[in-house]
Amino acid sequence: MINIQNLTFGYQKNKLVLDNLNLKLEQGKIYGLLGANGTGKSSLLHQICGIIFPQSGKIQVDNHEPAQRELDFLKSIYILPEEVDTPNISITAYAEIYSPFYENFDFSLFDQLLTDFEIPKKSNLHEISYGQKKKVMIAFGIATQTKYLFLDEPTNGLDIPSKKQFRKIIASAFQDDKIIIISTHQVRDLDQLIDCILILDDKKIILQENVDDITEKLLFKQVLDLSQAANVIYSEGGLKGHVVVAENLNQENTKLDMELFFNAITVQKNLILSLFNKL
Numbered sequence: 001m002i003n004i005q006n007l008t009f010g011y012q013k014n015k016l017v018l019d020n021l022n023l024k025l026e027q028g029k030i031y032g033l034l035g036a037n038g039t040g041k042s043s044l045l046h047q048i049c050g051i052i053f054p055q056s057g058k059i060q061v062d063n064h065e066p067a068q069r070e071l072d073f074l075k076s077i078y079i080l081p082e083e084v085d086t087p088n089i090s091i092t093a094y095a096e097i098y099s100p101f102y103e104n105f106d107f108s109l110f111d112q113l114l115t116d117f118e119i120p121k122k123s124n125l126h127e128i129s130y131g132q133k134k135k136v137m138i139a140f141g142i143a144t145q146t147k148y149l150f151l152d153e154p155t156n157g158l159d160i161p162s163k164k165q166f167r168k169i170i171a172s173a174f175q176d177d178k179i180i181i182i183s184t185h186q187v188r189d190l191d192q193l194i195d196c197i198l199i200l201d202d203k204k205i206i207l208q209e210n211v212d213d214i215t216e217k218l219l220f221k222q223v224l225d226l227s228q229a230a231n232v233i234y235s236e237g238g239l240k241g242h243v244v245v246a247e248n249l250n251q252e253n254t255k256l257d258m259e260l261f262f263n264a265i266t267v268q269k270n271l272i273l274s275l276f277n278k279l
């Protein structure tokens with residue numbers, strides 16, 4: 001369980017990045033932390049991990065306060081940073097050196113994930129591409145089997161087949177006792193993987209909704225002509241007509257289009273928040 005109360009943080013005292021942010025996350029869900037560039041997604045994750053510390057407010061991860069950096073807490077959490085910085089050693093050596101910290105590290109799972117990503121484990125970390133490095137670190141993170149797994153922009157640098165593989169790997173590695181947070185502004189990559197969406201905007205989490213609850217209230221569809229859709233909240237025109245977000249007044253069953261939803265909330269923030277009783 002992660003419980004954040006009135007979290008306030010800034011790199012400079014008079015310039016807050018997060019202001020009185022509240023958030024409660026429960027086990028068994030993959031959360032998508034969405035927000036525009038610079039809204040503070042990484043800063044939030046780094047505070048939950050105890051890498052940087054709040055100015056005020058309280059963060060609780062199970063019975064730990066991250067800023068205390070207790071060993072039991074640090075062992076239960078793995079964060080893949082947005083920028084990966086690796087030593088000049090082989091992948092095998094990396095796993096041997098860094099895995100002992102994680103008592104449930106699964107070497108055979110690590111090998112399997114490297115095979116899935118088509119990366120020879122004898123490769124040197126300085127002699128593979130940025131995308132390949134990122135895949136090694138994703139595989140390492142999953143193999144740690146920590147209760148908390150935070151992935152900051154994990155699909156940056158991954159090619160399209162690898163993004164697809166990433167979604168598959170995360171979905172199959174996920175277990176009910178874990179919390180995964182994937183922070184990104186590349187929302188399209190995460191369709192079908194996320195259980196609950198968190199939107200960070202204006203220094204706060206302005207929306208926390210399960211995907212099922214979003215599609216109960218909103219529908220996402222493609223129409224040739226805008227007159228074919230009622231109660232439209234947001235639309236985008238394209239070559240094949242329009243994609244729309246509309247109020248779901250007749251309990252239609254449609255699939256969440258995360259990118260469209262994110263764009264809609266950027267343009268129609270108050271209207272969408274009011275539908276979710278967040279205003």
Ligand SMILES: Nc1ncnc2c1ncn2[C@@H]1O[C@H](COP(=O)(O)OP(=O)(O)OP(=O)(O)O)[C@@H](O)[C@H]1O
Pocket residue numbers: 011017035036037038039040041042043044082184185
């Ligand atoms: N080390 C730092 N020192 C000072 N300011 C920083 C530092 N790191 C981030 N910032 C600022 O804090 C704000 C939030 O940055 P953060 O990296 O948390 O945002 P983000 O939502 O993760 O962005 P992105 O999507 O671009 O990765 C930005 O305005 C950024 O310029």
